[in-house]
Amino acid sequence: MIKTLLMATTIGFMGSLTAHAEGVLQLYNWGDYTSPELLAKFEAETGIKVTVTDYSSNDEALAKIEAGGHGFDLVVPSNSFIPIFVEKGLIQELDLSRLPNHANIEPRWMDVVWDKGRTHSVPWQWGSTGVGVNTAVYKGDINTSSIFLDPPPELAGKVNVTPEMMDAISMATLYVGGTLCTEDTEVLKKVRDVLTAAKPKWMSMDYGMEDKLATNDVSASMYWNGAIMRARLKNPDVKFGYPKEGYVLFMDNVALLSDAKNVDEAYLFMDFIMKPENAAMLSAFARYGNGITGSDAFMPDDMKTAPEVAIPEEFVALGQFIPTCSPKAAEYNTAIWTELMK
Secondary structure, three states: OHHHHHHHHHHHHHHHHHHHHOOEEEEEEEOOOOOHHHHHHHHHHHOOEEEEEEEOOHHHHHHHHHHOOOOOOEEOOEHHHHHHHHHOOOEOOOOHHHOHHHHHEOHHHOOEOOEHHHOOOEEEEEEEEEEEEEOOOOOOOOOOOHHHHOOOOOOOOOEEEOOOHHHHHHHHHHHOOOOOOOOOHHHHHHHHHHHHHHHHHEEEOOOOHHHHHHOOOOOEEEEEHHHHHHHHHHOOOEEEEOOOOOEEEEEEEEEEEOOOOOHHHHHHHHHHOOOHHHHHHHHHHHOOEOOEOOHHHHOOHHHHOOOOOOOOHHHHOOEEEOOOOOHHHHHHHHHHHHHHHO
């Protein structure tokens, strides 16, 4: 009887391994944000083939998931969008017993306001939104949002603004002295006015700033710190500025979709990226922090003191996470953005 049970257990275990060896996983993530080396390691260890589909904004990802029929298993929303995905029933509560590496999450990233106790998401990467500037073109103060909201003559017509609605509107809100996700119409009018007045001085609203800043196709951009570090490694004249008016912090988080088909594979992947050495692979590729205890030991040396990653002390208190806006604030923001896009 015992022998029979052991044989059945062994067969079941081998069957599970075979399923993993033939498994697939559909990851819906931001573009240029997933380490190919990490995916190759995951496939080598598990046999699971990961297909990555890119998106360029939180709103795009939310709309695609909400429409249904997408076929994705995991999505990587930013902090302020996690409560929206939960409220809409688009992501499911995690079975933490299937995530032993959940214990590796740094304490400061565990009981976060957007996901108390990390019941619906695990960390992917975190960083800041500031301004990247080619200092061979502009030699003035780069620690200000006026770089893109009131460009100096050297940069006028050479500035890019990332078309991520909440980043742009939040940076403009801080610039005019407002509170993030405000419903104050007087503040919002100032936000609208400063953005619409600045737009004629912009060259573009686009992505891909790592290469465009490095080659000086664009001389300045509101953009994300990791990509600016990657640009600096190609061109030392590129620097990252932390606006003194305030700047945005973000954390992107992996969540299991409610209609995921490859659930076992999804749990294996989420647990895999919370191993310190694997989290460090994500950071080494995209150049952002990751939120996993012990990953620093595996990080590239050039990230440990990089000013884009290790925020200088004088700017630490100026960074703010965008909260989840009220429906009214979201409506106002969308109206401003729609007008700006005309």
